[in-house]
Amino acid sequence: MNIGEAARGSGVSEKMIRHYxxxxxxxxxxxxxxxxxxxxxxxxxxxxxxHARDLAFPLEEVRxxxxxxxxxxxxxxxxxxxxLAHVAALEEKAASLAAMAASLRHLASHCHGDGRxxxxxxxxxxxxxxxxPAC
Amino acid sequence: MNIGEAARGSGVSEKMIRHYxxxxxxxxxxxxxxxxxxxxxxxxxxxxxxHARDLAFPLEEVRxxxxxxxxxxxxxxxxxxxxLAHVAALEEKAASLAAMAASLRHLASHCHGDGRxxxxxxxxxxxxxxxxPAC
DNA sequence: TGTGGGGTCTCCCACTATGGGAAGGTCAAG
DNA sequence: CTTGACCTTCCCATAGTGGGAGACCCCACA
Numbered sequence: 044m045n046i047g048e049a050a051r052g053s054g055v056s057e058k059m060i061r062h063y064x065x066x067x068x069x070x071x072x073x074x075x076x077x078x079x080x081x082x083x084x085x086x087x088x089x090x091x092x093x094h095a096r097d098l099a100f101p102l103e104e105v106r107x108x109x110x111x112x113x114x115x116x117x118x119x120x121x122x123x124x125x126x127l128a129h130v131a132a133l134e135e136k137a138a139s140l141a142a143m144a145a146s147l148r149h150l151a152s153h154c155h156g157d158g159r160x161x162x163x164x165x166x167x168x169x170x171x172x173x174x175x176p177a178c
Numbered sequence: 179m180n181i182g183e184a185a186r187g188s189g190v191s192e193k194m195i196r197h198y199x200x201x202x203x204x205x206x207x208x209x210x211x212x213x214x215x216x217x218x219x220x221x222x223x224x225x226x227x228x229h230a231r232d233l234a235f236p237l238e239e240v241r242x243x244x245x246x247x248x249x250x251x252x253x254x255x256x257x258x259x260x261x262l263a264h265v266a267a268l269e270e271k272a273a274s275l276a277a278m279a280a281s282l283r284h285l286a287s288h289c290h291g292d293g294r295x296x297x298x299x300x301x302x303x304x305x306x307x308x309x310x311p312a313c
Numbered sequence: 314t315g316t317g318g319g320g321t322c323t324c325c326c327a328c329t330a331t332g333g334g335a336a337g338g339t340c341a342a343g
Numbered sequence: 344c345t346t347g348a349c350c351t352t353c354c355c356a357t358a359g360t361g362g363g364a365g366a367c368c369c370c371a372c373a
Contacts (some may be wrong), residue, residue: 047320057321058361076368078321087304094303098278102358112300122299123291126282133279140272143233148265156258164254164261165247168229169222182349192350193332211339213350236329 049081053089063092068106100129184216188224198227203241235264 049071050057063069064079069088071079091112095105104125111117111125153163166172184206185192198204199214204223206214226247230240239260246252246260288298301307 045320046322056361059359061323062360076321077323078368090305091303094305096359098282098303099275108300108303111297112304115295117295117297118293119289119295119297119299120291120293122297123286123289126286126289126299130279130283130286133275133282137272137275137279140234140268140275144265144268144272147233147261147268151258151261151265154254154258154261156255158253158255160250160252160254162246162252162254162257164257165243168226168233168243169247170225170229180350191332194330196352197331211350213339231330 044081044086046079046081049079049086049089052086053093055089055093060089063089063102066102066106068092068102068109098129099133104129179216179221181214181216184214184221184224187221188228190224190228195224198224198237201237201241203227203237203244233264234268239264 044052046057046060049055050060053060055063064071069085071081071085074080088109091109092105095108096102100108107125108122111122147164150164150167155161179187181192181195184190185195188195190198199206204220206216206220209215223244226244227240230243231237235243242260243257246257282299285299285302290296
Protein backbone atom coordinates (compact mmCIF):
# COMPACT_ATOMS: atom_id res chain seq x y z
CA MET A 44 0.00 0.00 0.00
CA ASN A 45 1.04 3.62 -0.52
CA ILE A 46 1.74 6.19 2.14
CA GLY A 47 -1.78 7.61 2.17
CA GLU A 48 -3.34 4.30 3.03
CA ALA A 49 -0.61 3.61 5.60
CA ALA A 50 -1.40 6.96 7.17
CA ARG A 51 -5.11 6.23 7.35
CA GLY A 52 -4.42 2.73 8.66
CA SER A 53 -2.02 3.82 11.39
CA GLY A 54 -3.33 7.19 12.42
CA VAL A 55 0.05 8.76 11.69
CA SER A 56 0.17 11.68 9.24
CA GLU A 57 2.04 11.30 5.98
CA LYS A 58 4.39 14.05 7.08
CA MET A 59 5.32 12.22 10.23
CA ILE A 60 5.62 8.86 8.48
CA ARG A 61 8.25 10.38 6.21
CA HIS A 62 9.92 11.98 9.20
CA TYR A 63 10.07 8.72 11.13
CA UNK A 64 11.64 7.12 8.10
CA UNK A 65 14.15 9.95 7.82
CA UNK A 66 15.33 9.36 11.39
CA UNK A 67 15.50 5.63 10.83
CA UNK A 68 12.50 4.27 12.70
CA UNK A 69 11.27 2.32 9.70
CA UNK A 70 12.40 1.56 6.17
CA UNK A 71 9.56 0.88 3.75
CA UNK A 72 10.24 -0.65 0.34
CA UNK A 73 10.22 1.52 -2.76
CA UNK A 74 8.24 0.93 -5.91
CA UNK A 75 9.63 1.44 -9.40
CA UNK A 76 8.08 4.90 -9.58
CA UNK A 77 9.74 5.99 -6.36
CA UNK A 78 6.63 5.68 -4.20
CA UNK A 79 7.05 4.13 -0.77
CA UNK A 80 5.39 0.73 -0.34
CA UNK A 81 4.12 -0.26 3.12
CA UNK A 82 3.50 -3.82 4.24
CA UNK A 83 1.20 -4.71 7.13
CA UNK A 84 4.28 -4.97 9.38
CA UNK A 85 5.20 -1.37 8.56
CA UNK A 86 1.75 -0.19 9.55
CA UNK A 87 2.11 -2.14 12.80
CA UNK A 88 5.35 -0.29 13.46
CA UNK A 89 3.61 3.02 12.81
CA UNK A 90 0.83 2.11 15.19
CA UNK A 91 3.39 1.15 17.82
CA UNK A 92 5.09 4.52 17.37
CA UNK A 93 1.79 6.33 17.63
CA HIS A 94 0.87 4.58 20.86
CA ALA A 95 4.27 5.33 22.33
CA ARG A 96 3.96 8.97 21.28
CA ASP A 97 0.47 9.09 22.78
CA LEU A 98 2.22 8.28 26.05
CA ALA A 99 4.69 11.09 25.32
CA PHE A 100 7.74 8.90 24.92
CA PRO A 101 10.42 10.98 23.19
CA LEU A 102 11.36 9.60 19.80
CA GLU A 103 14.75 8.42 21.03
CA GLU A 104 12.99 6.26 23.61
CA VAL A 105 10.53 5.12 20.99
CA ARG A 106 13.53 3.97 19.00
CA UNK A 107 14.78 1.89 21.92
CA UNK A 108 11.35 0.45 22.63
CA UNK A 109 10.91 -0.40 18.98
CA UNK A 110 14.24 -2.23 18.92
CA UNK A 111 13.24 -4.20 22.02
CA UNK A 112 9.83 -4.93 20.57
CA UNK A 113 11.41 -6.35 17.44
CA UNK A 114 13.94 -8.36 19.43
CA UNK A 115 12.31 -11.70 20.22
CA UNK A 116 14.73 -12.48 23.02
CA UNK A 117 14.63 -9.18 24.89
CA UNK A 118 14.35 -9.12 28.65
CA UNK A 119 11.16 -7.47 29.83
CA UNK A 120 13.22 -5.91 32.63
CA UNK A 121 14.77 -3.48 30.21
CA UNK A 122 11.40 -2.39 28.83
CA UNK A 123 10.09 -2.00 32.32
CA UNK A 124 13.05 0.14 33.29
CA UNK A 125 12.46 2.51 30.39
CA UNK A 126 8.75 2.65 31.12
CA LEU A 127 9.11 3.34 34.82
CA ALA A 128 11.73 6.03 34.21
CA HIS A 129 9.30 7.67 31.82
CA VAL A 130 6.47 7.37 34.33
CA ALA A 131 8.65 9.19 36.84
CA ALA A 132 9.44 11.93 34.32
CA LEU A 133 5.77 12.33 33.45
CA GLU A 134 4.75 12.53 37.07
CA GLU A 135 7.43 15.06 37.82
CA LYS A 136 6.35 17.28 34.97
CA ALA A 137 2.68 16.92 35.89
CA ALA A 138 3.47 17.89 39.47
CA SER A 139 5.46 20.88 38.29
CA LEU A 140 2.61 22.11 36.09
CA ALA A 141 0.09 21.55 38.85
CA ALA A 142 2.26 23.56 41.23
CA MET A 143 2.42 26.44 38.75
CA ALA A 144 -1.33 26.31 38.31
CA ALA A 145 -1.90 26.34 42.06
CA SER A 146 0.47 29.21 42.57
CA LEU A 147 -1.08 31.28 39.82
CA ARG A 148 -4.57 30.45 41.00
CA HIS A 149 -3.58 31.65 44.42
CA LEU A 150 -2.47 34.98 42.98
CA ALA A 151 -5.68 35.24 40.97
CA SER A 152 -7.79 34.51 44.00
CA HIS A 153 -6.64 37.81 45.50
CA CYS A 154 -7.51 39.75 42.36
CA HIS A 155 -10.86 41.50 42.23
CA GLY A 156 -10.97 41.24 38.47
CA ASP A 157 -13.00 44.38 37.97
CA GLY A 158 -12.32 47.65 36.21
CA ARG A 159 -9.84 48.90 38.78
CA UNK A 160 -6.11 48.84 38.08
CA UNK A 161 -4.99 47.24 41.37
CA UNK A 162 -3.85 43.74 40.51
CA UNK A 163 -2.16 41.30 42.88
CA UNK A 164 -1.34 39.07 39.91
CA UNK A 165 0.85 41.70 38.30
CA UNK A 166 2.26 42.56 41.72
CA UNK A 167 3.18 38.94 42.18
CA UNK A 168 4.86 38.73 38.79
CA UNK A 169 6.72 41.93 39.58
CA UNK A 170 7.99 40.29 42.74
CA UNK A 171 6.47 42.81 45.08
CA UNK A 172 5.74 40.35 47.83
CA UNK A 173 8.94 38.36 47.68
CA UNK A 174 9.20 38.94 51.41
CA UNK A 175 5.79 37.34 52.03
CA PRO A 176 5.89 34.40 49.62
CA ALA A 177 3.53 32.31 51.75
CA CYS A 178 0.75 34.83 51.39
CA MET B 179 24.74 48.78 33.89
CA ASN B 180 25.84 46.38 31.15
CA ILE B 181 24.14 43.17 30.13
CA GLY B 182 26.18 40.94 32.42
CA GLU B 183 25.12 42.79 35.54
CA ALA B 184 21.53 42.94 34.29
CA ALA B 185 21.65 39.18 33.82
CA ARG B 186 22.97 38.57 37.32
CA GLY B 187 20.48 41.04 38.76
CA SER B 188 17.45 39.58 37.01
CA GLY B 189 18.24 35.90 36.82
CA VAL B 190 17.79 35.96 33.05
CA SER B 191 20.68 34.75 30.88
CA GLU B 192 22.42 37.22 28.57
CA LYS B 193 21.30 35.13 25.64
CA MET B 194 17.68 35.40 26.61
CA ILE B 195 17.93 39.09 27.44
CA ARG B 196 19.09 39.73 23.88
CA HIS B 197 16.36 37.47 22.58
CA TYR B 198 13.65 39.28 24.55
CA UNK B 199 14.94 42.52 23.10
CA UNK B 200 14.90 41.07 19.59
CA UNK B 201 11.21 40.18 19.92
CA UNK B 202 10.40 43.57 21.37
CA UNK B 203 9.82 42.89 25.06
CA UNK B 204 12.25 45.58 26.15
CA UNK B 205 14.43 48.24 24.54
CA UNK B 206 17.53 49.12 26.54
CA UNK B 207 19.57 52.21 25.70
CA UNK B 208 22.83 51.89 23.83
CA UNK B 209 26.16 53.32 24.86
CA UNK B 210 28.56 55.00 22.47
CA UNK B 211 30.53 51.79 22.09
CA UNK B 212 27.45 49.81 21.11
CA UNK B 213 27.00 48.11 24.48
CA UNK B 214 23.47 47.86 25.83
CA UNK B 215 22.79 49.95 28.92
CA UNK B 216 20.19 48.73 31.43
CA UNK B 217 18.43 50.94 33.93
CA UNK B 218 16.80 49.60 37.08
CA UNK B 219 13.45 49.66 35.29
CA UNK B 220 14.85 47.35 32.59
CA UNK B 221 15.98 44.88 35.20
CA UNK B 222 12.51 45.04 36.76
CA UNK B 223 11.05 44.16 33.37
CA UNK B 224 13.44 41.22 33.09
CA UNK B 225 12.46 40.00 36.53
CA UNK B 226 8.81 40.29 35.58
CA UNK B 227 9.44 38.24 32.47
CA UNK B 228 11.32 35.63 34.44
CA HIS B 229 8.53 35.26 36.98
CA ALA B 230 5.96 34.96 34.22
CA ARG B 231 8.12 32.36 32.47
CA ASP B 232 8.52 30.50 35.76
CA LEU B 233 4.76 30.12 35.64
CA ALA B 234 5.10 28.87 32.04
CA PHE B 235 3.34 31.80 30.40
CA PRO B 236 4.19 31.68 26.70
CA LEU B 237 6.15 34.73 25.57
CA GLU B 238 3.18 36.11 23.65
CA GLU B 239 1.18 36.16 26.87
CA VAL B 240 4.14 37.62 28.70
CA ARG B 241 4.03 40.42 26.15
CA UNK B 242 0.38 41.12 26.91
CA UNK B 243 0.93 40.95 30.67
CA UNK B 244 3.89 43.26 30.36
CA UNK B 245 1.83 45.79 28.43
CA UNK B 246 -0.90 45.63 31.06
CA UNK B 247 1.65 45.92 33.83
CA UNK B 248 3.07 49.05 32.28
CA UNK B 249 -0.37 50.52 31.65
CA UNK B 250 -1.30 52.45 34.78
CA UNK B 251 -5.00 52.45 33.93
CA UNK B 252 -5.46 48.80 33.02
CA UNK B 253 -8.43 46.88 34.34
CA UNK B 254 -7.41 44.00 36.59
CA UNK B 255 -10.19 42.00 34.98
CA UNK B 256 -8.15 41.59 31.82
CA UNK B 257 -5.12 40.35 33.73
CA UNK B 258 -7.28 37.99 35.70
CA UNK B 259 -8.79 36.64 32.49
CA UNK B 260 -5.39 35.88 31.02
CA UNK B 261 -4.21 34.32 34.26
CA LEU B 262 -7.24 32.09 34.72
CA ALA B 263 -7.12 30.94 31.11
CA HIS B 264 -3.50 29.99 31.68
CA VAL B 265 -4.37 28.20 34.91
CA ALA B 266 -6.90 26.17 32.96
CA ALA B 267 -4.34 25.33 30.30
CA LEU B 268 -1.78 24.30 32.91
CA GLU B 269 -4.26 22.12 34.73
CA GLU B 270 -5.37 20.48 31.54
CA LYS B 271 -1.81 19.66 30.56
CA ALA B 272 -1.00 18.42 34.05
CA ALA B 273 -4.04 16.17 34.00
CA SER B 274 -3.09 14.85 30.59
CA LEU B 275 0.43 13.99 31.73
CA ALA B 276 -0.87 12.40 34.91
CA ALA B 277 -3.26 10.28 32.85
CA MET B 278 -0.40 9.10 30.66
CA ALA B 279 1.67 8.27 33.70
CA ALA B 280 -1.19 6.32 35.25
CA SER B 281 -1.86 4.43 32.08
CA LEU B 282 1.78 3.52 31.59
CA ARG B 283 2.18 2.60 35.22
CA HIS B 284 -0.80 0.30 34.83
CA LEU B 285 0.87 -1.44 31.92
CA ALA B 286 4.13 -1.70 33.85
CA SER B 287 2.37 -3.20 36.85
CA HIS B 288 1.55 -6.26 34.76
CA CYS B 289 5.14 -6.68 33.64
CA HIS B 290 7.33 -9.10 35.53
CA GLY B 291 10.44 -7.16 34.65
CA ASP B 292 12.73 -10.15 34.70
CA GLY B 293 14.84 -11.85 32.06
CA ARG B 294 11.91 -13.29 30.17
CA UNK B 295 10.74 -11.76 26.90
CA UNK B 296 7.01 -11.63 27.69
CA UNK B 297 6.17 -7.99 28.16
CA UNK B 298 2.68 -6.53 28.60
CA UNK B 299 4.11 -3.04 28.11
CA UNK B 300 5.22 -3.79 24.56
CA UNK B 301 1.97 -5.66 23.99
CA UNK B 302 0.08 -2.57 25.06
CA UNK B 303 2.08 -0.29 22.78
CA UNK B 304 1.51 -2.72 19.96
CA UNK B 305 -2.22 -2.44 20.59
CA UNK B 306 -2.72 -6.10 21.34
CA UNK B 307 -5.43 -5.53 23.89
CA UNK B 308 -7.35 -2.81 22.12
CA UNK B 309 -10.46 -4.91 22.77
CA UNK B 310 -9.88 -4.87 26.54
CA PRO B 311 -8.83 -1.29 27.10
CA ALA B 312 -10.15 -1.24 30.66
CA CYS B 313 -7.82 -4.05 31.69
C1' DT C 314 -5.18 12.14 -27.36
C1' DG C 315 -5.62 15.51 -24.09
C1' DT C 316 -6.93 17.06 -19.66
C1' DG C 317 -8.16 17.11 -14.96
C1' DG C 318 -7.61 15.62 -10.42
C1' DG C 319 -5.74 13.03 -6.76
C1' DG C 320 -1.70 10.91 -4.98
C1' DT C 321 3.27 11.21 -4.16
C1' DC C 322 7.96 12.90 -4.38
C1' DT C 323 11.74 16.10 -2.31
C1' DC C 324 12.91 20.56 -0.27
C1' DC C 325 12.57 24.52 2.43
C1' DC C 326 10.43 27.08 6.11
C1' DA C 327 7.64 27.83 10.36
C1' DC C 328 6.71 27.24 15.25
C1' DT C 329 8.62 27.65 21.07
C1' DA C 330 12.36 28.78 23.95
C1' DT C 331 16.84 28.12 24.89
C1' DG C 332 21.69 27.50 24.43
C1' DG C 333 26.45 26.84 22.10
C1' DG C 334 30.01 28.76 19.74
C1' DA C 335 32.75 31.61 16.34
C1' DA C 336 34.84 35.90 14.93
C1' DG C 337 35.58 40.22 16.29
C1' DG C 338 35.40 44.95 19.07
C1' DT C 339 36.18 47.36 23.96
C1' DC C 340 38.04 48.34 28.10
C1' DA C 341 40.70 48.24 32.41
C1' DA C 342 44.57 46.46 34.96
C1' DG C 343 49.12 44.96 34.94
C1' DC D 344 51.31 46.54 24.98
C1' DT D 345 49.36 42.44 26.41
C1' DT D 346 46.06 39.79 28.82
C1' DG D 347 41.61 38.66 30.25
C1' DA D 348 36.97 39.77 31.04
C1' DC D 349 33.26 41.64 28.74
C1' DC D 350 30.48 42.82 24.87
C1' DT D 351 28.82 42.62 19.88
C1' DT D 352 26.47 40.09 15.83
C1' DC D 353 25.53 35.94 13.30
C1' DC D 354 24.79 31.07 12.54
C1' DC D 355 23.41 26.58 14.21
C1' DA D 356 21.09 23.07 17.18
C1' DT D 357 17.57 21.12 19.92
C1' DA D 358 12.14 18.12 19.44
C1' DG D 359 8.14 17.38 16.98
C1' DT D 360 4.91 18.78 13.94
C1' DG D 361 2.86 21.12 10.13
C1' DG D 362 2.49 24.15 5.75
C1' DG D 363 3.45 24.82 1.21
C1' DA D 364 5.99 24.93 -3.44
C1' DG D 365 7.26 22.74 -7.62
C1' DA D 366 7.48 18.58 -9.94
C1' DC D 367 6.11 13.72 -11.10
C1' DC D 368 2.87 9.64 -11.63
C1' DC D 369 -1.25 7.47 -12.76
C1' DC D 370 -5.99 6.80 -13.96
C1' DA D 371 -10.45 8.00 -15.72
C1' DC D 372 -13.21 10.52 -18.71
C1' DA D 373 -14.38 13.11 -22.81
